Amino acid sequence: QVQGKIGEVVMNPYDIAPLTAVIRNGGYQLRDVHVRIVPKENGQEIAYKVNNKYLLTYGGIPVFGLYPDYVNTVEVEYTRIQGSKTENIKESYKMYAPPAYIESAGTKEEQSALFTIDVKKVSPEFKDRLYLLNNTKDKSGNGTRTVWNNPTGGALEWNFTTANAIIDTSGDIRWFMNPSSIYDLKSIYRAGVMMGFKQNQDGALSWGYGQRYVKYDIMGREIFNRRLPDNYNDFSHSMDNAANGHYFLRVASSNYKRPDGKNVRTVRDVIAEVDQNGVVVDEWRLFDILDPYRDVIMKTLDQGAVCLNIDASQSGHTLSEEDLAALDSSDKFGDIVGSGAGRNWAHVNSVDYDSEDDSIIISSRHQSAIIKIGRDKKVKWILGTPAGWKAPFNAAILTPVDSKGQKIACQDSGCEGDFDWTWTQHTAFKIDSKSKGDILYLSAFDNGDGRGLEQPAMQSMKYSRSVIYKIDQKNKTVQQIWQYGKERGNEWFSPVTSITEYQTDKNSVFVYSATAGGAFDLSVGAFTSLPNPYLEEFKWGEKEPAVEMQIHGARGYQAMPFSLTKALTE
Structure with missing residues (x-):
């Protein structure tokens, strides 16, 4: 299901950051993108412009800063380009993000997943x-x-x-x-x-x-992950x-010969x-x-x-x-x-x-x-x-x-x-x-x-x-x-x-x-x-x-x- 006027929403696009998403470009070229996560009451606003190089890298609009276990409202503004046609679009998306989760160690001191x-x-x-x-x-x-x-x-x-x-x-x-x-x-x-x-x-x-x-x-997104x-x-x-x-x-x-051999x-x-x-x-x-x-x-x-x-x-x-x-x-x-x-x-x-x-x-x-x-x-x-x-x-x-x-x-x-x-x-x-x-x-x-x-x-x-x-x-x-x-x-x-x-x-x-x-x-x-x-x-x-x-x-x-x-x- 496509919510807006471009492509689908992909949650956690690279598997390790569940409070991120990408709104795919839907085959259009995008420019001049601005993203705002509507804050909770008395919450902190996260709003940012997106450099064009990241629109190309992610194949769409990167969304950062979703609240966990919450239906987020994400406001986006962008210029959509198809051939010679250019449109300035402003719209909003609903995105539910999952609860924050970390594996338990099984110790008596732990009281919650995070803090x-x-x-x-x-x-x-x-x-x-x-x-x-x-x-x-x-x-x-x-x-x-x-x-x-x-x-x-x-x-x-x-x-x-x-x-x-x-x-x-x-x-x-x-x-x-x-x-x-x-x-x-x-x-x-x-x-x-x-x-x-x-x-x-x-x-x-x-x-x-x-x-x-x-x-x-x-x-x-992985840039490198190397063995020592x-x-x-x-x-x-x-x-x-x-x-x-x-x-x-x-x-x-990994191998040192001490003075004692x-x-x-x-x-x-x-x-x-x-x-x-x-x-x-x-x-x-x-x-x-x-x-x-x-x-x-x-x-x-x-x-x-x-x-x-x-x-x-x-x-x-x-x-x-x-x-x-x-x-x-x-x-x-x-x-x-x-x-x-x-x-x-x-x-x-x-x-x-x-x-x-x-x-x-x-x-x-x-x-x-x-x-x-x-x-x-x-x-x-x-x-x-x-x-x-x-x-x-x-x-x-x-x-x-x-x-x-x-x-x-x-x-x-x-x-x-x-x-x-x-x-x-x-x-x-x-x-x-x-x-x-x-x-x-x-x-x-x-x-x-x-x-x-x-x-x-x-x-x-x-x-x-x-x-x-x-x-x-x-x-x-x-x-x-x-x-x-x-x-x-x-x-x-x-x-x-x-x-x-x-x-x-x-x-x-x-x-x-x-x-x-x-x-x-x-x-x-x-x-x-x-x-x-x-x-x-x-x-x-x-x-x-x-x-x-x-x-x-x-x-x-x-x-x-x-x-x-x-x-x-x-």
Whole structure:
């Protein structure tokens, strides 16, 4: 049945985005297309122009932003061309879209398919925002059944479904991913954890999971879906896109011969640079570049909360020198905290390419360090506690200074005043538009586990921060210019995951405290319910958020503003 004056409506045209549709062109040429999804009462309007190249790509009008489990009214305007005849047409369509749905993990904490949202504050200039949420489900009985052999090690068992959705500032879901056609929890090469989402300059999304890295547009059209190059395994956390079309993948080595002669798969400690065709053009082997036996941070980590491996039985437990030594002499390798290649000694959770000096900036959770490394594989600087760094790395440690450039008195555990290093941090990103030459602005999410090289007397004393630093790369100094979160205390504490990232379009700082707000049992130091993350956006330099939402019932990984203009208009 054709509703309007062109072709039929095709719902979910590429199988992975059920809240999208294409109104086929019906054999006509179309131009000058505008789409509006009529909002619910007090809802957010989604309206956009469609670039002609997408009319040709999709064979019709792309529709984005349908409400789930709802009969949507979609208003379209377009120019219809047949031969020499041209008509300007304005009409509306009715489209029912299905409920948002994600597979259940079968755990007692789950209460719904996705989540609910409490919109606390949205300033007028942010009303048009759309936010992509990259959340995770619990580990499922369908996954986590397989480990690597020949050689052993790696993190293949780190394997659970994610819940990806786009929300508006009214708290409504306007897009979600049904990954079933591209993801199989029971498969070695089509499972993993979907992470590292970035919106590319062309508007499409790139990310990775397990043994794959991919790129799709927002309608669900595949641009590429590739196996990792054979030299690597276990993508997770971060995939950065460069202006030349290259991607920087946080992976691990699929076969590394340790100095003791043992062959292992490594864990979260390699960055591979691939070109547009998937050819590896360079790699950063961090077990060769850094010191994989620096263990001062590992001894202070809460073993109950190592990234998304939250284990209540290990809560509050830390590793001793003896534990680490015994581990390294053993043949126990894989996704476990421990020193040396073949174990989770680095836990790199972000990589950011800096084209200014052809370097990468990494965040190493298990070193509590943000590190810049050149193309020559030499460390340029280290932002973090100086504790445990031997030569030549100790010469690269940045010196904290105040706003007048005066050195701040520091010890290994911290500094005087408001300055603090990041502890078990995530997402160390250069702010390109504010950086120039040797002056580099950097955003990070300071999770705060092991803060000050210790576990606090009470779990309720832990807190996280969103932080901005100004780094003088020539003089090797660092100034903390903004932070948020310390004043929120433990209710805002995210033991793992999360993101802080500058947004050029609104001169703002986006924050997702992604595992905050869960019910917490202090006796065992573990979540007894799913977390309730906080999503915030701040005008540059301000201490109170312009946007604040709380996402109830979600184990968050990261999130980001999503530009519909980039995706369908430009």
